[in-house]
Amino acid sequence: MKLKKEFLVIKLVLKVAFLLSLFSLTGCASLSIEPWVKPYERQNLADPIMRLSRHPIANMHVAHVLEAREASRGADASGGGGCGCN
């Protein structure tokens, strides 16, 4: 079935995450590629205006409004049944 292929993709994603963790755990990362943005260079990224979850309660409402009216779901940190959309 077509979706079997897609779940193989998920399995692949998990394996990549596993290998990345292994990479970090063994310290291999420090032997080859150094983190190229140092902690003291991250003030722009730490600015509140850069936060995706700047307004978490609003994000939850937006996700709920869309999930109740669109067939797609997932990968946007929302979730759960019940929509009040009969």
Added chain:
Amino acid sequence: MLQEGVVVVVIKPTVRLLILWLLSAISTVSEAAVLEADRADVLYHSYEGGGMKIDGPAILLRKKATEAVAFTAYYYVDTISSASVDVLSTASPYSEERNEGQLGAEYLYDKTIMSFNLRQSDEDDFLAQSLSVNVSQDTFGDLTNLSLGFSYGDNEIKRNGDESFLAQSEQYRISAGINQILTRNLTANLRVEAIADEGFLNNPYRTVRFVDTSIPSGVGYQAEIYPQTRNSLATKLSVSYFLPYRAAVFFHYRYFNDSWEIKSTDAELNYRHPIGDEFEIEFKVRYYQQSQAEFYSDLFPYKDAQNYLARDKELSDYDNATFGIGVTYLLPKYLSFENLRSEATLQWDYIDFNYNNFRDPTSDGGVGNESLYGFSANVFRAFVSVNF
């Protein structure tokens, strides 16, 4: 069963990854991550469009018990008054209320954050309960954050006016994500989520229509019949960029497909800009489009035309566009509660829905030749946030 295969596929590597991350957290000696700050949000929301009016309050609380443990609580109410096109064609307008509650806990150990969340959504005719577990870990000099999540949900479906009707469905979710700092101004986030549903998946009130020349109206109605399983996969890429004059731009792209042969894409662009020290404005543009489910039809040629039948407009070929604006006012100290940093925000989204294979049965033109349905909605959110 494919469903069982999905669970095996996701659980085995998930457990292995969790163990590895825990080992990594124990063995790592470096600067620890921190939990997000305490906050309280109180919101009023309103949605009006397509004959539906939905509004109500929501509250979100977040409090650290220690530097390593935090708790969250969320309460949300939908008060619904519906005279939508689905309702008008086969039933009478109705009103109902939906209550949702969530309780969560987070535990931080060095660079690993484990979070647990319980959720319940309760309507007269629908009870949804779910449990989710997420683990995330900073790695590679904190340039990379890896996350993994699992969720199980159980739904109980009833039908008002029919005491004998009771159905159930279950949902499994597995997600994996990577957040990567690319430059001092640019980050990217890739998230993949697979969802598997099993059980009663259609709306117990909705019907399909079919050509029936034996009655004067020429159209008959019968209940929808959906497959008992649905498996989907969504992949989302988000990019955040800090502009040199202190503003931020965000881009999101998501691709979705499922075993009902629905494919969708959506793209969103956000721009956030501070004005002075007290205001922030935000603009949003989003476009979404989807293809229809393989068993969807606006008008079937006769009764029981196929095994599965759907005329739910959310399963038809359609697109929508959103235009949004938001303003945040960072309250001065004399207006803030207990001198805590507080802000008030107002957001407005205008959404335009266009259905390409769903006709408005209340319009003229004759059965199967009515005008295509479309509507617009206004969505408002007004909320106050207190950080402490």
